[in-house]
Amino acid sequence: MKLIKRVVFGTALIAGALCLSGCDPQVYGNVGIQSGWGSGPHLTGSISVGGRIH
Amino acid sequence: MKRLGLWIVSLALLTSCAQTQVDLPAVVDSADTRLPGKIIWHDLISAQPEASQTFYQTLFGWQFEKLTLNTGFFSTSRYYLIRHNGELIGGMVDQADLNVKGNASQWVPVFASADIDQSAAAVDANGGERLGPIFDLRQRGRMAVAQDGQGALFAMLQTPEGDPADAGPAAPGGFLWNELWTTEVPAAREFYAAVMPYQVEQKSLRESVDYTLLKAQQKPRAGILKKPVEGIGSNWITYIRVANAQSLEAIVAQVEGLGGRVLLPIEAREAGGLAALIAGPSGAGIALQTWPVDNKE
Numbered sequence: 001m002k003l004i005k006r007v008v009f010g011t012a013l014i015a016g017a018l019c020l021s022g023c024d025p026q027v028y029g030n031v032g033i034q035s036g037w038g039s040g041p042h043l044t045g046s047i048s049v050g051g052r053i054h
Numbered sequence: 055m056k057r058l059g060l061w062i063v064s065l066a067l068l069t070s071c072a073q074t075q076v077d078l079p080a081v082v083d084s085a086d087t088r089l090p091g092k093i094i095w096h097d098l099i100s101a102q103p104e105a106s107q108t109f110y111q112t113l114f115g116w117q118f119e120k121l122t123l124n125t126g127f128f129s130t131s132r133y134y135l136i137r138h139n140g141e142l143i144g145g146m147v148d149q150a151d152l153n154v155k156g157n158a159s160q161w162v163p164v165f166a167s168a169d170i171d172q173s174a175a176a177v178d179a180n181g182g183e184r185l186g187p188i189f190d191l192r193q194r195g196r197m198a199v200a201q202d203g204q205g206a207l208f209a210m211l212q213t214p215e216g217d218p219a220d221a222g223p224a225a226p227g228g229f230l231w232n233e234l235w236t237t238e239v240p241a242a243r244e245f246y247a248a249v250m251p252y253q254v255e256q257k258s259l260r261e262s263v264d265y266t267l268l269k270a271q272q273k274p275r276a277g278i279l280k281k282p283v284e285g286i287g288s289n290w291i292t293y294i295r296v297a298n299a300q301s302l303e304a305i306v307a308q309v310e311g312l313g314g315r316v317l318l319p320i321e322a323r324e325a326g327g328l329a330a331l332i333a334g335p336s337g338a339g340i341a342l343q344t345w346p347v348d349n350k351e
Contacts (some may be wrong), residue, residue: 002333009319011185014289016232021292027207028097028099028147028162028199030153032153032154032157032185032186033152033154033158033160033185033199033207034154034156034205035156035157035158035159035162035337036162037159037286037289037333037337037338037339038079041113043284043285043286043317043318043331044283044284044285045205045224045281045282045283045284045285045318046282046283046318046321047282047283047321047323047329047330047331047341048282048319048322048324048328049263049265049282049324049342050235050279050282050291050293050341051231051233051280051293051325051327051329051343052231052277052293052343052344052345053257053277053310053325054263054267054269054274
């Protein structure tokens, strides 16, 4: 019982300390977004078939 | 007594952490109708927010307002509201505030959802991948970020009270259209029709090109097209309205001077009008299209 209390107490302290340095940001937060274009691709092809048609 | 004090402090920290939420302005001042499937917002994730700001300000006259959001006792992140002709049209996220590797700059379309829990579950059940939990953005609503089965990034938002009402096409410099360029059209068609209440309509622009319209509330909301270019993966492409050919030429001519790149030069479209694909300074691609198409180009 004493060990469990110590573990819970320690976890609470660590979590609290992490909070001091910032919780997970919540706008597109910790979600592992990858590059869609970022590396600057060289594109070949045509945009002629795309776009609004109505 | 000392131990009790530590317990109280720890619990207080945990409680305040749980209550630290980002509070973003609503996408619209007042609304009472839900339009699930409509793209109601766009966020630019930018690795170079200052340069992106100058780029879009100069080319399209957009105005940016920087918000500082508290994300913890001693931490903040930045979010920029984007206005066009005084109206809120989107936002910009500083990539430095995200836990990402490399350059993740891109435009993210945000789809209206009538029930974000149900929409998120539909992503899971139909081969998509949710990136993180559903975020509570308070005034803005509850949002989920996801990728479809081919990796195209999008977000879904359940607003608190309703979605922006339908109006005519945006003024020049505003968002005109959204289109998925994908490696797997049939799979993407099935996926989005399962996640959103879409009616799917196929159009043939010419014998070899099928264009899928995703319709909701009897209105075209987005398109799906087999990726017409090599060099990128499946992506949602956002189109900005340009008034005419002269304006398009003038905009494209300024792109490189502002740190961007012309990814695909101006071309005549199969369905009329002109289009081009450019990237801002951060590398995020965005398309330009003249509208309406019956202008004498």
